[in-house]
Amino acid sequence: MKTCIACGMPMEDISDFAGNDPGKDYCVHCARPDGEMQSFEEKRENLASFIVRTQGFNENAARKIAEDMMRKLPAWKDYFC
């Protein structure tokens, strides 16, 4: 099974893929409204605000966790050299 290169989510159903396109390597949550993949900064900010909203963490801690999550993913490996 494919996992999203930008957030690691397993993509099982067609609806998990960006634009319902199983040829895509990233998921529906990592796509911009125009279908392109979000940038590093966009993804980090989205993940961090998601963490704040769902877990109530402090913003700096949330941003650090967002980066730690992204560190392992193929889409962002150039950002962590």
Next chain:
Amino acid sequence: MRVSTRQVQKQNTRKKIMETAYSVISNKGFSVPSSVIAEEAGISHGSIFAHFPTMNDLLNNLLSDFGDKMGARLHMLAKKSDSVDNLLKEHLKVLEEYEAFYSRLISEKNRLPDEAKTTFAVIQSTLALHFSNVIEREISKGTVRKLPTHMLFNTWLGLVHYYLMNKDFFSDGNESVIKNYGPELLSFYLKMIKNERGVYE
């Protein structure tokens, strides 16, 4: 590509060290010396260092591996859960499966290398993703009380972690706390958050 016997052996030893470390740490905690892990795995102490130069290297590999495995399990189970009842039931199942190691992780994480905090945070964020999807759907249907997502999430984890961290008070010996108390925790939590009258607040 042909893999040499020596490479296979090397991989097997590495796997053996990781598996043994997982079970020894589950039983004795993270402060266990590497010599105990070597002895338990039936290999020389030096052999551990050939694979993992420092104890932190071993811990980091173990934690990252654990995070990946538990994260994948949560993803798979959560995707099939359509209600908060089912999602939390599945969460308890995953916790029971990894109970001993997970309890050590949450009790000792502040004394561990940063990787431990990362592993913990990534596991919880995976859970939070599925939890928020399900709970926000229930809130909009009016079946769960309109309370902030992070407080609903933290209250559930706070409850479960309290029992796990104090398992010596709640269970005898190696009995599973989740097995013994999971159903009570779940039904109590659901009673607190459900919108019994079924009205919008």
